[in-house]
Amino acid sequence: MGTAILEGLLGATANESSPRISRFLVSTKSASSASQIKSKFQNDEHRLSVLHDQNQQVMKKADIVLLGFKPHMAESILGQPGVKEALAGKLVISVLGGKTTQVLADYISQGSESSEKPTVVRAMPNMAARIRKSMTIIEKSPDLTPELQDILVWIFETVGGVKMLEEDLFDVGSMLVGSSMAILSVGLDGILDGSVMEGIKRSDALEMAAQSMLGMAELFRQGEDPAHFRESVASPRGSTIHGIVTAEMAGVRGTYAQAMLNGVKKLKS
Numbered sequence: 427m428g429t430a431i432l433e434g435l436l437g438a439t440a441n442e443s444s445p446r447i448s449r450f451l452v453s454t455k456s457a458s459s460a461s462q463i464k465s466k467f468q469n470d471e472h473r474l475s476v477l478h479d480q481n482q483q484v485m486k487k488a489d490i491v492l493l494g495f496k497p498h499m500a501e502s503i504l505g506q507p508g509v510k511e512a513l514a515g516k517l518v519i520s521v522l523g524g525k526t527t528q529v530l531a532d533y534i535s536q537g538s539e540s541s542e543k544p545t546v547v548r549a550m551p552n553m554a555a556r557i558r559k560s561m562t563i564i565e566k567s568p569d570l571t572p573e574l575q576d577i578l579v580w581i582f583e584t585v586g587g588v589k590m591l592e593e594d595l596f597d598v599g600s601m602l603v604g605s606s607m608a609i610l611s612v613g614l615d616g617i618l619d620g621s622v623m624e625g626i627k628r629s630d631a632l633e634m635a636a637q638s639m640l641g642m643a644e645l646f647r648q649g650e651d652p653a654h655f656r657e658s659v660a661s662p663r664g665s666t667i668h669g670i671v672t673a674e675m676a677g678v679r680g681t682y683a684q685a686m687l688n689g690v691k692k693l694k695s
């Protein structure tokens with residue numbers, strides 16, 4: 427995810443004479459990941475430094491720090507002595523699933539007694555950031571000055587769309603933008619299975635389904651209502667209404683709703 431965001435930012439600032447972010451620093455755990463990132467962005471080596479196992483040096487040098495490691499690593503990384511000083515007064519953006527800003531701030535303050543705090547904010551992009559088609563939610567926060575909010579939104583707009591959400595909606599928002607497409611892909615597999623059973627090659631079926639989904643997504647984005655869409659394509663006695671009723675009889679709608687509720691419960695646990 428960090429690499430996808432980096433790619434968006436490098437692309438967005440490539441041809442600007444005075445870009446909003448002029449230098450990028452990356453710290454990975456392993457030398458092999460660092461070398462992969464270096465090689466992927468070799469054309470940007472004049473403004474990108476990729477180090478490994480040097481979190482604190484990178485945190486100290488940066489004005490804005492984006493946390494992109496796995497959530498379970500947060501306490502051991504942020505609780506290191508010296509991290510609090512390195513992050514003092516800075517904007518710290520977390521894309522870690524399920525970790526509240528309070529929890530992250532507590533991990534950071536464990537490290538030492540220093541009093542100046544960072545501004546910790548949460549954002550949740552999705553994997554389509556890789557192709558700059560993410561939908562990212564950002565948690566609203568009273569700690570965000572207009573200047574910080576502006577740069578925060580700009581960062582995630584380099585990899586797609588952005589929506590600000592209240593803190594109490596952040597978990598369901600995370601399920602919506604981060605997980606619901608993966609859940610929907612289970613239904614898509616059923617559609618592919620049916621197509622293969624009727625004779626279409628799976629790769630062809632996926633190509634056709636993906637293009638159909640793109641078109642449908644654009645209609646929804648432009649304001650088409652899903653129920654109206656279904657009704658408009660379901661002719662009397664037709665195949666579409668047979669398919670829709672089959673899916674409804676299997677409880678697909680309720681199952682997806684429950685999947686969202688279960689995911690939110692897990693995020694809150």
Ligand SMILES: NC(=O)C1=CN([C@@H]2O[C@H](COP(=O)(O)OP(=O)(O)OC[C@H]3O[C@@H](n4cnc5c(N)ncnc54)[C@H](OP(=O)(O)O)[C@@H]3O)[C@@H](O)[C@H]2O)C=CC1
Binds near residue numbers: 523550
């Ligand atoms: N994948 C997704 O769809 C989404 C993921 N996220 C969030 O993004 C975060 C990362 O997920 P993802 O990108 O999939 O994971 P990856 O495993 O691809 O990336 C994790 C990165 O963290 C680095 N890392 C590991 N340990 C440390 C350490 N001690 N110090 C510094 N860096 C370290 C890894 O380096 P190395 O490779 O050297 O170990 C790697 O570069 C997660 O918190 C996840 O919740 C958010 C939205 C969507």
